[in-house]
Amino acid sequence: MMPVSSRPQDSADRIYFTLVALIGGALMIYFALVPVFGLNVAFHFYLMLWITMASAFNVSSGFSGYLPFGYVAFYGIGAFTTAILVKKAAFPVFLALPFSGVAGLVLALLFAPTLRLSGIYFGIVSLALAGICRLVITNMPEEITGGSFGLQLGSRAHPVQSFYVMMAVMVVALATILWLSRSRLGKALRATRDDADAAEMMGINVPRVRLYGWMIAAFFPAVCGGVEAWYTNVVDTETAFNTLITAKTVIYAVAGGLGTVTGPIIGAVAMVWLDELIWRQFPLLNLLILGVATVALVLFLPRGIVGSILRRKPQWRRYVP
Amino acid sequence: MELLILNGIVNGLIVGGIYALVGVSLTLLYGVLRVVNFAHGEFVIAGSFFAYVLFTSLNVPPLLALPVAAISFFAAGWGLYYVLIPRLSRSDDPELMSFLMFYGVSITAAALMLLLFEADSRSIDYSFTPISIQVGPIYVSTARLVALAITAVISAGLALFLFRTLPGKALRAAIMNPEAIQIVGVDIVRLSAFAFALATALAGVTGVLVALVFPAFNAFSGTEYTIIAFIVVVLGGLGNPVGALVAGVLFGLAEQMATVFLPQALAQIVGFAILVGTIFLRPSGLFGTSTKK
Numbered sequence: 001m002m003p004v005s006s007r008p009q010d011s012a013d014r015i016y017f018t019l020v021a022l023i024g025g026a027l028m029i030y031f032a033l034v035p036v037f038g039l040n041v042a043f044h045f046y047l048m049l050w051i052t053m054a055s056a057f058n059v060s061s062g063f064s065g066y067l068p069f070g071y072v073a074f075y076g077i078g079a080f081t082t083a084i085l086v087k088k089a090a091f092p093v094f095l096a097l098p099f100s101g102v103a104g105l106v107l108a109l110l111f112a113p114t115l116r117l118s119g120i121y122f123g124i125v126s127l128a129l130a131g132i133c134r135l136v137i138t139n140m141p142e143e144i145t146g147g148s149f150g151l152q153l154g155s156r157a158h159p160v161q162s163f164y165v166m167m168a169v170m171v172v173a174l175a176t177i178l179w180l181s182r183s184r185l186g187k188a189l190r191a192t193r194d195d196a197d198a199a200e201m202m203g204i205n206v207p208r209v210r211l212y213g214w215m216i217a218a219f220f221p222a223v224c225g226g227v228e229a230w231y232t233n234v235v236d237t238e239t240a241f242n243t244l245i246t247a248k249t250v251i252y253a254v255a256g257g258l259g260t261v262t263g264p265i266i267g268a269v270a271m272v273w274l275d276e277l278i279w280r281q282f283p284l285l286n287l288l289i290l291g292v293a294t295v296a297l298v299l300f301l302p303r304g305i306v307g308s309i310l311r312r313k314p315q316w317r318r319y320v321p
Numbered sequence: 322m323e324l325l326i327l328n329g330i331v332n333g334l335i336v337g338g339i340y341a342l343v344g345v346s347l348t349l350l351y352g353v354l355r356v357v358n359f360a361h362g363e364f365v366i367a368g369s370f371f372a373y374v375l376f377t378s379l380n381v382p383p384l385l386a387l388p389v390a391a392i393s394f395f396a397a398g399w400g401l402y403y404v405l406i407p408r409l410s411r412s413d414d415p416e417l418m419s420f421l422m423f424y425g426v427s428i429t430a431a432a433l434m435l436l437l438f439e440a441d442s443r444s445i446d447y448s449f450t451p452i453s454i455q456v457g458p459i460y461v462s463t464a465r466l467v468a469l470a471i472t473a474v475i476s477a478g479l480a481l482f483l484f485r486t487l488p489g490k491a492l493r494a495a496i497m498n499p500e501a502i503q504i505v506g507v508d509i510v511r512l513s514a515f516a517f518a519l520a521t522a523l524a525g526v527t528g529v530l531v532a533l534v535f536p537a538f539n540a541f542s543g544t545e546y547t548i549i550a551f552i553v554v555v556l557g558g559l560g561n562p563v564g565a566l567v568a569g570v571l572f573g574l575a576e577q578m579a580t581v582f583l584p585q586a587l588a589q590i591v592g593f594a595i596l597v598g599t600i601f602l603r604p605s606g607l608f609g610t611s612t613k614k
Contacts, residue, residue: 067417069424117600120357123420124551125600128593131548135593139586243544247428254421288432294425299405302412 012318020178020321023262031167035160045163045231047272048170049224053245054253054264055177060217061250062258063186064210065193066115069123070130071249073111074104074218076240078225080137083151083235084144093156097165097226104222107133108215115210134241150236153229162231169227173220174261178321180216181261189213190259221249244287251294257304261321266305328459329581330574335465337573338472339530343546344553344565345479346523352496352560353516354406356419362547363430364521368394368528369443369538370434376445383447383533387471390525398521402514427543434540442537464533471530475523476566483562492516496560552596558606568607 034044053075060066078100085096114125137145145151180186188209191199200206229235248271256267271293278289301308310317347361358364371390375381381389405422412418449463456466483489494502495512503509531538531546553572557564575595579588599606 067420069420113601117604119416120420121555121600121604123357123417124555125597127548127551128596132590132593132597135586135590247424250421250424284436285432288429288436291425291427291429291432294428295405295422296425298412298418298422298425299408302418 015319016321019319023265023321024174027265028167028171031170032164035163041159041163043272043276045159045166047269048166049228050248050252050268050272051265052166052170052173052220052224053249054256054268055173055261056217056220057249057253058258058261058264059177059180059189059213061253062260062263063180063189063193064213064217065118066126066214067123067250068126068217069246069250070126070128070133071221072241072243072245073126073130073133074107074221075225075228075245076130076133076137076237077103077107078222079229079235079240080145080151080225081222082226082229083146083153086153086156086230087146087151088144093153093230094165097223097230100226101219101223104218104220105215107222108218109211111218112211112214115207115214130241130243130246134237137241138237146236148236150234150238153233153235156230157233159231162227166224166227166231169220169223174265176216176220178261181321185209185212247290247294251290251297253304255293255297255301255304257307257310260306260310263304263306270305324459325581326578327457329577331456331459331461332465333574333577334570335461335469335534335573336577337570338469338476339527339534339569340549340553340573341476341566341569342472342523342527342530343550344557344569345476345562346520346527347550348554348557348560348562348565349492349496349516349523350520351554352562353492353499354419354513355416355499356406356409357416357423358426358520359420359423359547360427360430360543361520361524361550362545363427363434363543364394364524365528365531365546366434366538366540366543367430368525369532369542370438370528371525372529372532373438373443373445376447383445383529384467387526387529390529391522394525395518395522397525398518399514401521402517406513406517407510427547431540431543438540440539440541442539444537445532447533468530468533475526479523480563480566488512488515492519493562548596549592552592552599555596555599556607558608561606561608564606564608571607 031044031048035041057068057071060068060071081100081103082093082096085091085099086093091099111126111129114122114129117125138148180189188199188204191202192204192206192209196206225240229240252268252271253264254267255271256265257263274293275286275290279286282289297304303311306320310320343361343365347358350356350358350361368390371393372383372386375386375389376383405426409415409419409422447464449467451463453460453462454466481489483493491502491507491512492515494505495507495509495516499509502512549572553565553569556572557566557568572592572595576588576592579591583591
């Protein structure tokens with residue numbers, strides 16, 4: 001039973017959960033109807049992919065305070081896991097996708113010692129490890145990874161099915177992060193990010209909390225990689241380990257605002273939409289504008305869209321997921 | 322086999338000299354400004370394209386392009402500092418945000434070079450006479466030897482500047498204690514702008530040398546040099562210019578020897594492995610004494 005004194009908290013919670021239900025419901029209905037009404041499936045597939053990637057990245061950088069500049073490693077491993085299992089071991093796609101997630105978790109465990117590092121050291125090492133992953137896969141025997149030609153999944157492509165699978169992944173990711181933001185683990189992560197020594201003093205198992213956060217952040221990009229491999233039907237090291245994947249993830253998450261659940265969603269929606277507009281108008285300038293947008297974001301909106309709003313209206317913090 | 326090893330050593334010294342310059346400029350920048358220039362490699366490649374344009378359109382030989390690049394890049398760096406850095410220091414976590422911002426600068430610079438020069442690899446079709454010189458039992462291209470001599474001169478000049486002149490001492494002091502140096506009356510903003518401009522100028526000059534030593538470069542080669550610069554900086558100890566110079570040469574030697582003894586795929590991984598290993602085993606660098614975080 002809730003004590004009577006927490007009534008204001010109760011009403012804040014009510015607004016919070018109403019907002020969650022409204023935003024979540026609207027998102028789900030909208031995306032579920034995309035194929036039904038014949039909207040642009042590819043655009044919305046990638047929109048959901050980036051929402052998932054940016055939200056998962058938020059767990060690592062927003063909640064835990066790490067900036068993994070080799071984030072693409074998880075995505076690439078996931079893509080290759082699905083492709084290899086489907087192509088070489090004749091797994092059905094639905095069975096292969098969970099293994100992508102597992103591969104992401106295994107890689108996260110392998111990289112776990114890097115969590116001892118902080119700040120730029122972590123970023124640099126993460127970048128180097130992603131480079132190692134790419135080189136290792138590029139140099140694996142051609143029978144397994146397809147060498148420089150990559151792997152083609154054959155006639156398994158099914159855009160609408162993979163669209164709904166991507167949607168399921170996004171919903172699970174957002175639900176996980178929503179849970180995380182209010183859970184004991186999420187609070188422990190934030191406390192550890194702000195002051196690891198103080199958190200430890202309060203009885204938080206700092207290494208374990210960091211590891212859990214890191215694994216959540218690694219799981220979803222790996223699954224995203226698998227689903228995207230299925231969607232596009234082809235995987236190669238150039239695209240699966242492209243640093244632009246890290247770049248876009250980081251930029252979208254930062255654009256929305258790290259540390260909130262809605263931030264990366266709003267950031268991804270705004271930036272993917274902007275990206276699409278630019279892409280259509282000036283295909284050559286796409287990369288340039290992405291770069292300039294990043295610089296401008298850091299200089300003029302370092303807290304992102306949601307972060308800036310919350311700074312102006314701190315009292316909204318209780319209501320905004 | 323001995324010939325191969327000798328070749329590895331000579332090439333290691335040449336390539337290492339370039340790595341040393343890339344590293345020392347990045348470490349100066351980090352030391353004074355506490356920002357991590359992710360776009361450093363792109364600045365270097367911009368220097369290569371600078372020499373390329375001067376040579377192909379104005380017929381300026383690369384050696385003459387060196388001072389021109391130094392001056393132009395110095396000016397560009399000075400300007401860039403005032404556009405980028407002052408606003409940055411107002412954010413909650415300047416160090417991490419700097420990483421992010423320079424990530425954007427790196428994408429921007431690569432995209433600009435891609436627009437201007439397309440994705441093809443370029444090289445400067447310039448050769449010295451004679452094309453190669455015999456060093457002991459092996460032949461080395463004159464361009465590479467000239468580049469080695471220039472890196473040696475620049476490194477010596479830089480060391481003299483840092484240890485014998487007042488602005489150089491101010492730079493080193495700023496690396497050691499940015500608060501104390503302001504008490505002594507140094508304008509830290511101007512000094513930082515100078516450090517940024519100096520690092521950019523060094524990057525540009527290094528780029529010209531890259532065009533001399535390496536067969537080709539393209540708009541996306543920058544990332545490679547950024548990572549090499551990180552390796553050298555971490556090996557030498559963050560913010561330690563002399564460490565970076567030594568570490569650059571050592572890393573160049575290690576890399577060239579790796580290509581002699583290991584298959585090419587493994588040789589590429591060696592650099593990354595050195596980086597990760599150093600950060601874990603000796604986070605303060607090869608020559609560091611106190612262990613920072």
